[in-house]
Amino acid sequence: MPSYRAPLKDMAFVLNDVLRLEKYANLEGFAEATPDLVAAVLEEGAKFCENELQPLNLPGDMEGCTRHPDGSVTTPKGFKEAYRKFVEGGWPGLTMPTEYGGQGLPHVVGFAFEEMMISANLSFAMYPGLTAGAVAALHATASDEIKNTYLPKMVEGVWSGTMNLTEPHCGTDLGLIRTKAVPDDDGSYAITGTKIFISAGEHDLTENIIHLVLAKLPDAPEGTKGISLFVVPKFLVNPDGSLGERNAVTCGAIEEKMGIHANSTCVLNYDGAKGWIVGEPNDGLKNMFIMMNAARLGVGMQGLALSEVAYQNAAAYARERLQGRALSGPKNPDAKADPIIVHPDVRRMLMDARAFNEAARALAYWGGLMVDLTYKAESEEERGTADDIVSLLTPVIKGVFTDLGYLNATQSQQVWGGHGYIRESGMEQFVRDARITMIYEGTNGIQALDLVGRKLGQNNGRALQAFFRIVGDFIKEHGDGEMAAFSEPLAAALKDLQAATMWLMEHGRKNPEDAGAAAVDYMHLMGLVALGHMWGQMAKAALDRLADGSGDRAFYENKLKTGRYFMRRILPETATRLAKLRTGAEPLMALDADAF
Numbered sequence: 001m002p003s004y005r006a007p008l009k010d011m012a013f014v015l016n017d018v019l020r021l022e023k024y025a026n027l028e029g030f031a032e033a034t035p036d037l038v039a040a041v042l043e044e045g046a047k048f049c050e051n052e053l054q055p056l057n058l059p060g061d062m063e064g065c066t067r068h069p070d071g072s073v074t075t076p077k078g079f080k081e082a083y084r085k086f087v088e089g090g091w092p093g094l095t096m097p098t099e100y101g102g103q104g105l106p107h108v109v110g111f112a113f114e115e116m117m118i119s120a121n122l123s124f125a126m127y128p129g130l131t132a133g134a135v136a137a138l139h140a141t142a143s144d145e146i147k148n149t150y151l152p153k154m155v156e157g158v159w160s161g162t163m164n165l166t167e168p169h170c171g172t173d174l175g176l177i178r179t180k181a182v183p184d185d186d187g188s189y190a191i192t193g194t195k196i197f198i199s200a201g202e203h204d205l206t207e208n209i210i211h212l213v214l215a216k217l218p219d220a221p222e223g224t225k226g227i228s229l230f231v232v233p234k235f236l237v238n239p240d241g242s243l244g245e246r247n248a249v250t251c252g253a254i255e256e257k258m259g260i261h262a263n264s265t266c267v268l269n270y271d272g273a274k275g276w277i278v279g280e281p282n283d284g285l286k287n288m289f290i291m292m293n294a295a296r297l298g299v300g301m302q303g304l305a306l307s308e309v310a311y312q313n314a315a316a317y318a319r320e321r322l323q324g325r326a327l328s329g330p331k332n333p334d335a336k337a338d339p340i341i342v343h344p345d346v347r348r349m350l351m352d353a354r355a356f357n358e359a360a361r362a363l364a365y366w367g368g369l370m371v372d373l374t375y376k377a378e379s380e381e382e383r384g385t386a387d388d389i390v391s392l393l394t395p396v397i398k399g400v401f402t403d404l405g406y407l408n409a410t411q412s413q414q415v416w417g418g419h420g421y422i423r424e425s426g427m428e429q430f431v432r433d434a435r436i437t438m439i440y441e442g443t444n445g446i447q448a449l450d451l452v453g454r455k456l457g458q459n460n461g462r463a464l465q466a467f468f469r470i471v472g473d474f475i476k477e478h479g480d481g482e483m484a485a486f487s488e489p490l491a492a493a494l495k496d497l498q499a500a501t502m503w504l505m506e507h508g509r510k511n512p513e514d515a516g517a518a519a520v521d522y523m524h525l526m527g528l529v530a531l532g533h534m535w536g537q538m539a540k541a542a543l544d545r546l547a548d549g550s551g552d553r554a555f556y557e558n559k560l561k562t563g564r565y566f567m568r569r570i571l572p573e574t575a576t577r578l579a580k581l582r583t584g585a586e587p588l589m590a591l592d593a594d595a596f
């Protein structure tokens with residue numbers, strides 16, 4: 001059976017030594033988030049994830065969700081009870097707005113809890129994850145009446161949320177949406193259409209499900225400019241807040257799928273269901289993007305969290321499994337074989353995952369901190385820079401973390417040899433669960449296009465310049481002594497990224513297919529630089545702690561060893577990415593479509 005231990009020490013290192021959360025104590029929500037309080041919250045969270053959620057992960061995968069003839073859906077055994085404990089523990093409102101009953105802790109702390117939940121049980125974590133995204137979108141864009149009707153119960157966790165974009169003929173290209181919204185005399189709208197692949201679309205965990213639905217008004221312009229956002233509850237809500245009639249939205253089917261079996265993926269049929277518009281007519285895509293951006297960071301976190309749990313199980317197996325002898329001579333002479341962790345190739349798979357996980361955690365939490373600063377930083381300039389960084393890094397975190405999360409899950413499975421292919425090991429579940437993260441919330445190819453086509457050029461490249469400045473300043477300030485092993489490779493990687501950016505500016509404008517061909521390599525190149533920058537910051541923090549003699553020496557020395565591995569064996573991939581993207585579209589487009 002697989003296991004999971006929350007990496008609390010690594011989390012505390014990022015929050016306290018690298019990001020130094022205490023620096024932000026003057027900001028709303030941060031004053032309460034003292035290192036002691038955060039440690040206590042995460043310790044409790046770890047217990048919940050390790051003891052309640054993780055044991056349900058493998059059985060939940062085997063049992064899956066069940067749809068009944070009346071359209072209701074039940075989650076696997078134990079999920080309802082675990083969700084009840086999740087609500088009783090106050091976990092849904094951890095970072096949510098205080099005016100609606102949340103605890104208002106910084107998002108960066110919420111990110112750490114989210115990582116643990118996903119590592120323990122991705123299918124479970126998706127139910128509250130979607131609710132959190134729906135709360136963010138409603139909080140930012142809905143009328144007070146809608147907010148007062150829905151948010152308190154969603155923040156409490158007794159109602160959940162969903163996101164309804166996809167239709168049978170339209171996934172990436174949302175301009176093709178057909179679902180209709182026809183105004184009624186009472187100010188509501190009648191929503192009619194079919195949405196597919198709706199995560200958590202129907203289940204038995206909450207009393208009500210609040211669907212956020214994209215649909216078109218009768219006179220809407222064509223394409224993405226004619227989409228509006230609606231809130232459509234499963235049960236209508238009476239003026240006193242109690243639940244009323246069942247709305248005309250039903251689950252027509254749940255999908256049989258490769259992974260995340262314990263999360264219900266639903267076909268939802270809207271048959272004149274009552275809905276209310278959120279924000280202005282035809283502004284729906286912009287408003288839904290608030291949910292999608294939050295969800296994209298959350299999906300990036302899924303890549304990291306699955307890579308972490310897969311790595312933990314691979315490392316444990318590698319220390320126990322006896323096969324062959326170390327190339328340098330027996331390490332376990334009393335037995336007939338050495339543990340496989342002695343083999344350099346097994347080390348390669350473990351180190352690749354570990355070096356990614358530790359840097360990705362720092363980058364994701366830094367992203368979480370930037371989300372907080374976007375709203376809470378004191379000056380407009382700081383808020384603007386934080387917003388620029390979040391916007392630039394969102395597609396990178398989503399795309400790169402999930403590509404590498406999947407790769408690390410398969411590499412960790414590989415460490416288990418044939419036993420990793422057997423269901424009971426749990427390793428193949430990590431691979432299957434990780435696979436969807438590269439697809440939903442916009443495929444990774446689309447993330448790369450978002451980065452190259454929209455984010456780079458936004459506000460005349462302001463966000464990119466800010467990113468270059470932050471990394472460049474770090475390199476300049478930390479070029480000497482032991483830090484040279486980090487800043488020199490980072491400088492080379494940054495140069496590759498700058499050269500790739502120049503190439504894109506030169507060629508992408510002239511030939512958009514060159515930009516399209518380069519996008520995924522560019523996204524990975526930027527991801528490598530961002531991860532390398534995090535290793536630089538972690539190395540600096542570890543060296544400082546070693547110099548002042550405080551804390552666990554072995555922990556900081558291991559940080560440095562893992563960081564050097566990243567700098568020497570992973571970061572140089574920026575050169576390959578640069579070389580590939582410079583070939584442009586020609587090699588990709590050379591064959592006639594008929595030749596495929």
Ligand SMILES: Cc1cc2nc3c(=O)[nH]c(=O)nc-3n(C[C@H](O)[C@H](O)[C@H](O)COP(=O)(O)OP(=O)(O)OC[C@H]3O[C@@H](n4cnc5c(N)ncnc54)[C@H](O)[C@@H]3O)c2cc1C
Nearest residue numbers: 163164165166170171172197198199265440441442443445
């Ligand atoms: C398990 C699961 C859960 C999901 N949950 C939800 C949910 O809760 N809510 C929701 O609304 N949707 C959900 N989805 C839908 C998901 O977001 C879409 O499947 C995804 O965005 C891709 O859309 P598509 O499947 O229609 O693929 P398509 O859009 O048909 O794309 C097919 C391929 O073509 C590529 N492609 C398409 N257009 C372009 C382009 N312009 N340039 C370059 N490449 C392109 C894509 O990258 C992809 O590789 C879920 C899907 C699954 C499988």
